[in-house]
Amino acid sequence: MKARTTEDHKLPALALDSRGRPCSIAASLQAVGEKWSLLAVREISFGNRRFAAIARNTGAPRDVLTARLRHLESVGVLTRRQYSEHPPRFEYHLTEAGRDLLVVLTTLRAWGDRWLVAEPPAVFGHSCGEELDMVHSCRHCGQEVVPEDLRLDVRTPGWNSSGPVESPAADSSAGSE
Numbered sequence: 001m002k003a004r005t006t007e008d009h010k011l012p013a014l015a016l017d018s019r020g021r022p023c024s025i026a027a028s029l030q031a032v033g034e035k036w037s038l039l040a041v042r043e044i045s046f047g048n049r050r051f052a053a054i055a056r057n058t059g060a061p062r063d064v065l066t067a068r069l070r071h072l073e074s075v076g077v078l079t080r081r082q083y084s085e086h087p088p089r090f091e092y093h094l095t096e097a098g099r100d101l102l103v104v105l106t107t108l109r110a111w112g113d114r115w116l117v118a119e120p121p122a123v124f125g126h127s128c129g130e131e132l133d134m135v136h137s138c139r140h141c142g143q144e145v146v147p148e149d150l151r152l153d154v155r156t157p158g159w160n161s162s163g164p165v166e167s168p169a170a171d172s173s174a175g176s177e
Contacts, residue, residue: 011031011075011076011077011097012074012075012076021159021163021164022156022159031075031077032072032075032077032101034068036060036064036065036068037068037071037072037077038101038104038105038108039057039058039060040058040060040065040068040069040072040078040092041072041077041078041098041101041102041105042058043058044078044092044093044094045094045098045099045102045105049091049092049093050083050089050091050092051065051066051069051089051090051092054069054092072098073092076095076097077094077095077097077098077101078092078094078095078098079092079093079095080092081093106124106132106134107134109124110133110134
């Protein structure tokens with residue numbers, strides 16, 4: 001992995017799969033998209049930082065959870081802190097990048113509450129006492145963003161919103177088969 005500079009606060013660059021559209025969603029899923037990874041982040045955000053509690057509350061097989069926690073540490077989402085020397089025991093803590101995933105988890109929870117369960121098993125509230133309702137707003141004007149307002153500005157060379165841009169040579173040879 002090619003590490004980026006700390007000035008730009010980026011995590012280590014992942015070697016991305018070259019198939020399909022280059023995309024931060026694909027990169028994010030490669031880093032944290034496995035079920036047990038996100039459930040471990042959930043538990044750590046709830047204050048359950050020790051392996052036994054994370055394993056119990058996620059239901060993850062211990063060997064799989066160990067691998068997921070190591071991966072999350074390697075991509076900069078978690079840090080391990082030793083709390084016991086004999087035997088060596090560690091707690092897991094979210095980094096800034098890990099804490100930024102809480103918006104993703106809250107949005108996934110809201111989607112699941114709306115579309116997958118009859119009654120939400122838990123709700124998140126704000127310190128004001130009211131339930132949270134996640135909304136996306138424009139950083140510039142402050143208006144709530146709805147899907148109809150989204151615009152895609154593709155910045156990857158060789159791609160547009162429809163997919164890869166074909167070169168003129170490829171276009172002319174496409175019909176010759």
